[in-house]
Amino acid sequence: MANQNLYKGSLQTIILKLLSENEKMYGYEITQKVKEITKGKLTITEGALYPTLHKLEAQGLLSVEVKEVSNRLRKYYKLTESGIEETNQKLLELENFIQTITTLINPKIA
């Protein structure tokens, strides 16, 4: 498993990106999707996922919808209009960051 600390600062961007590719998702689904895409290299912990989702919701970047599924209530998150804009902005920032790190650790490639 990769060093989880390296991913911490990108958690919001990862969640926003996933939601931009799926109409709506619930918490557990997000953890499983990340595990599946990264083939288990990255695990989003429960203690980090929900605080981030609640923060994004409070910022108005996510809206929520609740449905009854298999005997229980399920809370789905989806991007709002400003959430879509923020996702693009954050992805751009992340790309720039990756570029900068690449330049730092391997100047020849850059």
Place this chain on the structure above:
Amino acid sequence: MKKITKEHIEILYKFTREHFVEHFDVQTELVDHLANDIEIQWQKNPNLTFEQAKLNAFKKFGVFGFMDVYGARQGALQKKYLKILWHHAKDWLKLPKIIATFILYYFLYTGLKRYDDTFALIILGFIISFGLIKHILLLKKVKKRQKISGKKWLLEDLIFKGMFLGGITGVNLFNIINLASPENYDVLWSLVYALIFTILIIYIYVGTMVLPPKAEALLIETYPEYKLA
């Protein structure tokens, strides 16, 4: 494949309550998460008991259990509550209510200028007494609401108990005025204290008189699950 039943869901709600999550809105999300995790565990190991799978799922929340999730939700909703409070308070800075705000401000200013500390302490005593009485009445009301519905909502608690913050602010101000205010209020002191009192009165008025009657509408707007629960 083994599936979570209604009885299991009831046990999971109880489990979250036992781990200090008393609000239904936070419980609901945690219960669904635990239920999903248990079902995934059953896919891999159908012989696993519900109790064991439940504990395995809970362990993934780390040493603080549900506290991180609960704390973050509380923080997010406190921000929302303050936004709602500000949304209603700013009406008092617009026409026509700004006229009443100005009259109140002028009354406080002239009172402070003429009667100094005595006036300040009487006004503050009045604000704190009013705030505390309203706080006790609202506490009774929310307890009754929650007893009838059998559910507690985090925002509902903030709407009905948010006054506590006002009480603390009032008591602190009382001390500040006792210790730091001058014997005689000049123009500047009177202007500053009149402003502080005006803000406090609007805050307590909106928090105790305006928001609680709108609680139902605010809960429906905030929680899509409110009507489903």
